[in-house]
Amino acid sequence: MIYLIVMLQILAGIFIVGGIFFFVAATVGVIRMPDPYNRAHTAGKGDSTGFLLSLIGVWFYWLTINPIRSLKILMIIIFMMFANPIAVHAILRFCYKTKVPWVEGTTMHLLKDREKESTNLEE
C-alpha cells in the first residue's frame, strides 16, 4: 500500500511539472507570436494540454488523500477538455469573420474557395 502511495505521488510530480512546462510554453507563444491567429493557436494548444496534465497530476495526489472526493477534479477536467478548445475556436472564427490581417509571408489559405460561397449565402 505504501508503495502505491509513493508511486502515485511520483507520478503526480511528473505530471504537474509537465503541465507547468506547457503553461510556460503557451505564455511564450502568446507574448512572442506575430499575429492573433498564431497567438490563439499557441494559447489553445498549450493551455489545454497544460491544464489537462496539471489536473491529472493533482488528481493522482488527491487519490492518496481522499479517493471519492477527487471525482470533482475529474468533472473539472471533462468540462475544460471541451470548453477551452471551443472557446479558442470561437475566437479564431471571430478573427476570420472580422478580417483581422495576418502576418506577412502566410502562404496557406485553405478557405479561399469557400469564402465567396459563404458571402453569397449571407447576402
Add this chain to the structure above:
Amino acid sequence: MIELDFLLKLAILVLFCTIFFCLYRAVLGPTTADRIIGINVVGTKAVTAFVFLAAIFQKESYLDIAMLYAMLVYVTTIAFVKYLEQRDLGD
C-alpha cells in the same frame, strides 16, 4: 508528501508569473482578439491555481470555486466573441 507540497507552491509561483506576462498581452494587445486571448489564458491559469490551492490546504470546497470559475471564463469568452462578431447576443 512534504516535497509535493513544496512543488505545488513553486508551481503556483510560476503560474502567477505567467499570468502577469499574459496580462501584458491582454492590456497592450494591438487588436481586440489579442485581449480576448489574454483573458482566456489568464482564466485557465487561475482555475489551475485554485486546484493547486485546494491540494495544498486539502479543502475540497475550493474545487467548487474552480469549477464555477471555469464555467465563468468559458461563458465570458463566448459572449464577448459572439457579441463582437454579430453585434447581437441572440437568445
